[in-house]
Amino acid sequence: MDKQLIIQSIIASSPEIIMIVGACLLLLGSVFPMHRLGSWLTVTSLVIILVAAFIALLLIDSPQSVYGDSFVVDPFALFFKAVILLAASLTILMSGQYLESENIVEGEYYVLILLATAGMMIMVSGQDLLVIYMGLELQALSFYVLVGYRRRVLQSNEAALKYVILGAVSSGIFLYGLSLIYGLTGTTQLGQMATVLSTSTTPDLMIVLAIIFMVVGLAFKVGAVPMHMWVPDVYEGAPTPITAFLSVGSKAAAFAILLRIFLEAMTPLAEIWTDIVILIAVATMALGSFVALVQTNIKRMLAYSSIAHAGFALLGFIAGSESGIASVMLYLLIYTFMNFGLFAVVILMQKEGAGRDQIDSYTGLATVHPRWALLTLIFLFSLAGIPPTAGFFAKFYILLALIEQGYVILAVIAVLLSAVAAYFYIRIVMLMYMKEPLHPFSLSRSSSLNLVLVITGIGTVGIGLAPDWFLEQAQRALFLGQTINSSTIIP
Amino acid sequence: MMNFPSLSLLIFLPAFGVIPLLFLKNASVIRWMALLFTFADFLLAIAVLMRFDATSASMQFVEHVDWVPSLGISYAVGVDGISILFTFLTALLGWICILASWNSIVVKIKEFMICILVMQSLMIGVFCALDLFLFYVLWEAMLIPMYLIIGVWGGPRRVYAAVKFFLYTLAGSLLFLVGIIVLYQEGGQTFDILSLMAVDFSLSVQNWVFLLFLVAFAVKVPMFPVHTWLPDAHVEAPTAGSIILAGVLLKMGAYGFLRFSLPMLPDASHYFAPLMIGLSTVAIVYGGFLALAQSDLKKLIAYSSVSHMGFVTLGLFTFNENALSGAVLQMFNHGISTGALFLAIGLLYERTHTRQISDYGGLMKIVPLYTIYFGLFSFASMAVPGTNGFIGELLILSGAFGANVWVGVAAVIGAMLAAVYMLSLFKSVALGPIVTFEEGTIWDIGQREGVCLLALAVFIFWIGLYPKPFLGIMAPALGQLLGQLGQGG
16 A cells, blocks of 8 residues: 555544544543543543544545545534444533542543543444444444443343343344345455445345345434434433434444445345335334323423434435435534433432432423523423424424425424424423422533533524535535545555 | 614513523512513514505515525514514513513523523514514414413313313424425425415415414414313413414414415415304304303403404405405404403402402402403493494494395394303302402502503503504404405405
8 A cells, every 4th residue: 555545544544543543542541630621521532522623623625535434524424423423522511520520530431431522432433334333333332331331230230231221233234235235246345345236236135135234224323213212212312422423423323324324335135125214214203202291201201202202313314415414414413412401400400319310300490590491491492392492493494304304294294293292392391390399400511511512502593594604515525435536545 | 783683682682581590590580571572572563563664565674584594584673563463472472471480480480581581582473474484483373381380280180171272283384395395396495474475376386375374373373173271271371472472373263265275275265264164153153151150250251361362263264355454453453451350350350369250259349440442342242332342343244244144133132142151250259248258368450550551551442442443453454354355266
């Protein structure tokens, strides 16, 4: 391999390299006893993320395909990296206070977050099934540990165990799908795969099987029916910041590879997988919306809400057009803001004892803390998709893309299910505003948590009122294959 | 000052009022501040009305700013002869709502006033919007303050009523959104209302979109099968909430038919007209009978609203000039007289804390001035000649008989039912044996209340005796609408 190509490859992947090297240094640094370990870890890991983000920003003007066309740096990948890095920073900001209250301030926690972030970044840049799978596993293994990080809490252990077992099975299924597709096309590189598939004759049973395996594997990652069973238990048991990260970052990365694999390489087979995905999307929205109605624990409710949102985002994927891809990306960006906002409120409200994380504990919040209640109201209405919040625009743009492709009935089903989903969000508003407080509130405030609330609040309202710039970014972020010819760089 | 953004100021002035309110603590200063902003808005609405050219059918005071240019979304506002009436009505009811809540709202006064002010901005915005996306955003955003107004400051079953209101309206609105996007895709990727009116959509698109719009507007009006949220919402809402609901929100459904369904989907409107007329007739008669059976003052008025709004939708879908102008006038009338009735009932409830009709009797002898107003509003509601209701119903009935004799007969039955329930209500509340209240629990209207009632009474007589300015201002716009309908038919 040419030396120049190697250097080019290293430069193109430097954000990921910085994340991983930074994680290793953080691991070494945290061994030394320190007076204020928590703040040091927070600041250091944020600096690492910011440096990686800055370098990723520099790469924006030079889309390229490196490492022998297996790793791409295109606007699509960079958009997702921005979402993932934003999610990682918010997770870290939310964690400080939480870890102290749980008495688990340890360097490994931050190291694992950085490694998971690096894994997701590799996933979204992967142009080759092997690279994608490697990133997926790095991310998944880090999350298995993070979910079980509250070692002394039984629920957390249970969640981790469930996540490991089910995650391993689904990874296996996904990998099997990859191996079948490799066997059929003779390549793991997505661009070449597209060429092979577009010239091949009628699809046979093996292709259908391969697609089903891959869809199922990815359905697990985004938490779609029928692979959603793990979501509520894992969300409930995991440390709350990790739940937020899982519901946003991990899902965003999974959607990125879903879009890339299916819309870049598998478009010739669209008629096979579109029907499967439509079925999954409707079932996912319906299950998420209806089951969330009866939840009493806010983290479980948010788990089902995130299932429903995943179903809605799948609609943009079904549309499959350029605006469909852009709509999924915008949806995930907006979802990051509003969902992190609500999880920050959950951490704010978290108190010790039996009533922990119960929805009832929000009763009468508006009477005592009108500002926090107003902020929570904004996040809830945004998740329900009521204008003028960003959540409305996210849904609106997905519907726009969907109807553009002629799926009007699907759009009608989707909006009716989101009317059902609205109920469990406004129920919390009802408790906060229309009931008198039962108990005194003990909020766990901290300045970094306030910062998260401010950032997410501004994002949720701001994108709702002025969505134009964000929309253009998403629309501009296409796959590399659609902008430059990947065969120009020869390994 | 050629392009002074008068409409934007009209829309946003109440919302600006929220900013000083945030920093105020004293309850009475908050009330005065809210009154100041809503009244200034009312004066502005009068100024706009004065400068409005009543001979033109085109949109006036148009403003256009790009909002999301990549999707063809813009902030575009303007008024024609129809919408200016409703912006005026909204601005008029705004300060009346503040005065009506002067003493009756005792908790969280600041939050309540903020909700009302935000509501005012959104409602005026809905009537001025010339961009479908903007219209939808404002229309849907109204759910948030209205949900809070009913749910926080309402009666005992307020939570149930608020949630029911929210879910009914939301489900309808979301289908409306799907319809909007279909129009956008079919009509050349624009949300501009005037350009969409010019597009000739195919019949199947029109029919689908008509049905999607129908759900949203029918819930808001409310039309016959989806009216059940209204009595609950009205009964539980505070007085100001009821006035807004009856006076403005119900108009929005009919306004939606008038602004979107009829001009954009003329073929579908003709196609579905029998269904619409049928549902309206059922609403007129059924609502009347339900009103007859009520023992709760507010519930009675709520069901009478269902019946009266049935007249409006009947007028809209008979497609002749008389009926259309009658329908628009009746929308305005209903806002005035039903708003006034809810205000009057609110005043009574504030004093005695009961809404049961059987708890009242002989008010004429105890509070004569109040009773005169109450009687006047009741007469307006049952369309006695000389009041505004008469003109509106007469025009609609003349159109209805033109369309189908049996529909006309059913509508007349509805009008007669209105006379029956309103007269019997007036008889049992105002006449008959005096029910004695505890000392100090009932007193006649004061100055603050008198101003509100008088303002509404002026309009009742004005329209009743000299409706020409009102009919004149809407005539060019309605003429244009009939032209659009005629093309389609």
